[in-house]
Amino acid sequence: MGEQGENWILMVTAQTPTNIAVIKYWGKRDESLILPINSSISVTLDPSHLCTTTTVSVSPSFKQDCMWLNGKEISLSGGRFQRCLREIRSRACDVEDEKKGFKIAKKDWEKLHVHIASYNNFPTAAGLASSAAGFACLVFSLAKLMNLKEDHGQLSAIARQGSGSACRSLFGGFVKWDMGKESDGSDSIAIPLVDEKHWDELVIVIAVVSAHQKETSSTSGMRDTVETSPLIQHRAKEVVPKRIVQMEEAISNRDFSTFAHLSCSDSNQFHAVCLDTSPPIFYMNDTSHRIISLVEKWNRSEGTPQVAYTFDAGPNAAMIARNRKVATLLLQKLLYCFPPQADADLDSYVIGDKSLLKEAGVGTMNDVDALAPPPELTTSVPAQRTKGDVSYFICTRPGKGPVLLTDENQALLDSKTGLPK
Numbered sequence: 374m375g376e377q378g379e380n381w382i383l384m385v386t387a388q389t390p391t392n393i394a395v396i397k398y399w400g401k402r403d404e405s406l407i408l409p410i411n412s413s414i415s416v417t418l419d420p421s422h423l424c425t426t427t428t429v430s431v432s433p434s435f436k437q438d439c440m441w442l443n444g445k446e447i448s449l450s451g452g453r454f455q456r457c458l459r460e461i462r463s464r465a466c467d468v469e470d471e472k473k474g475f476k477i478a479k480k481d482w483e484k485l486h487v488h489i490a491s492y493n494n495f496p497t498a499a500g501l502a503s504s505a506a507g508f509a510c511l512v513f514s515l516a517k518l519m520n521l522k523e524d525h526g527q528l529s530a531i532a533r534q535g536s537g538s539a540c541r542s543l544f545g546g547f548v549k550w551d552m553g554k555e556s557d558g559s560d561s562i563a564i565p566l567v568d569e570k571h572w573d574e575l576v577i578v579i580a581v582v583s584a585h586q587k588e589t590s591s592t593s594g595m596r597d598t599v600e601t602s603p604l605i606q607h608r609a610k611e612v613v614p615k616r617i618v619q620m621e622e623a624i625s626n627r628d629f630s631t632f633a634h635l636s637c638s639d640s641n642q643f644h645a646v647c648l649d650t651s652p653p654i655f656y657m658n659d660t661s662h663r664i665i666s667l668v669e670k671w672n673r674s675e676g677t678p679q680v681a682y683t684f685d686a687g688p689n690a691a692m693i694a695r696n697r698k699v700a701t702l703l704l705q706k707l708l709y710c711f712p713p714q715a716d717a718d719l720d721s722y723v724i725g726d727k728s729l730l731k732e733a734g735v736g737t738m739n740d741v742d743a744l745a746p747p748p749e750l751t752t753s754v755p756a757q758r759t760k761g762d763v764s765y766f767i768c769t770r771p772g773k774g775p776v777l778l779t780d781e782n783q784a785l786l787d788s789k790t791g792l793p794k
């Protein structure tokens with residue numbers, strides 16, 4: 374490596390999606406390896422709306438491992454970062470760049486330092502699974518930089534050690550995280566079920582619900598649940614294994630009714646075991662409950678499910694509509710019940726795939742004011758309309774897995790200094 378001097382920098386940039394579980398992971402059987410007590414299934418979200426971009430670089434001139442997240446330097450000393458870095462370094466292979474004229478031998482990687490810059494195109498730690506996209510992207514980009522020979526499944530077992538849900542972001546479409554049996558975690562990996570084209574009618578609308586109080590982190594919340602909830606063992610042993618089989622079948626057959634029934638039930642059971650934890654954990658708030666009620670009443674009035682809902686460790690709702698037509702109706706109902714603040718602008722209230730807003734016939738705030746109340750809500754008490762309970766909506770769809778970005782303009786580090794641009 375030495376003969377070419379210390380001036381070269383090798384860089385890789387990747388983009389990785391986030392994911393939302395439809396059968397939830399909640400509870401570990403091994404805290405440090407991050408091994409779950411049950412398998413889970415998720416849908417990967419379109420990275421054009423929600424994703425992490427990470428640039429990793431290596432140079433003999435770097436003095437230590439450094440990382441910048443959304444432009445701010447952060448510490449890499451945490452156990453989860455250290456574990457991912459160690460696992461990847463131990464599998465690194467020779468890298469030769471003839472154009473730049475250098476070679477890194479396998480054994481050199483232990484001595485070389487990396488610079489990492491990452492950017493989430495959505496709010497970090499807002500309950501939108503930034504840790505899932507973030508750790509998946511970190512592992513995927515470092516694996517490319519260090520020329521690992523492992524496939525995406527094997528890489529998912531490394532990403533899992535950064536954050537459990539991250540392992541599912543190594544693939545697009547619908548993904549299963551198989552809990553595995555081995556004590557070393559080698560078979561606790563993500564498995565792609567179907568790619569994002571298999572069920573491309575689905576449309577996903579996320580309501581980012583304003584949360585004032587700080588929520589319990591997933592890591593500590595699930596630890597408390599495993600330690601104190603009598604219901605969690607029944608869920609992990611009796612309920613989830615059957616649901617995994619049924620969910621795989623529903624996805625394979627594009628059977629929306631079964632899919633919606635399972636997704637909603639599993640989300641509700643996850644929140645029930647949170648409530649069964651001592652002290653109880655409340656992730657959903659009144660707005661979340663109103664969204665559930667809206668979807669439940671609509672589904673019932675139609676006779677078959679139109680929309681599935683699911684909530685992670687926070688009040689945000691992810692709603693999956695069976696097709697585009699249903700999604701436009703959903704958006705109209707949501708905008709009726711949760712209109713933006715008077716001074717908000719519609720363009721930043723509904724983000725992502727904005728064409729849905731157009732198809733819903735909503736172009737201005739006047740159009741929002743003119744929306745008709747959802748008929749299924751008007752039978753008993755008049756539908757409530759409150760401004761400000763939802764911060765914004767994101768319209769998206771199932772999406773693809775990690776990709777490399779080869780255009781240097783998309784890199785987050787300067788190719789000459791190795792520092793953030």
Ligand SMILES: Nc1ncnc2c1ncn2[C@@H]1O[C@H](COP(=O)(O)OP(=O)(O)OP(=O)(O)O)[C@@H](O)[C@H]1O
Pocket residue numbers: 425442491492493496497498499500501502503504505506507508511590591685686687
């Ligand atoms: N792009 C990234 N690259 C590496 N790590 C990241 C990245 N984004 C987030 N993280 C890590 O994930 C942590 C945030 O995870 P946390 O679980 O608190 O929030 P979240 O994933 O956004 O929400 P939730 O898990 O409730 O859905 C950050 O403190 C950081 O350690």
Ligand SMILES: C[C@@](O)(CCOP(=O)(O)OP(=O)(O)O)CC(=O)O
Pocket residue numbers: 393394396397398399407413504535536537538539591592593684685686
């Ligand atoms: C409710 C969930 O989103 C929990 C995600 O938990 P994390 O993956 O964030 O937890 P750690 O493994 O401790 O990092 C359900 C899910 O994504 O399956």
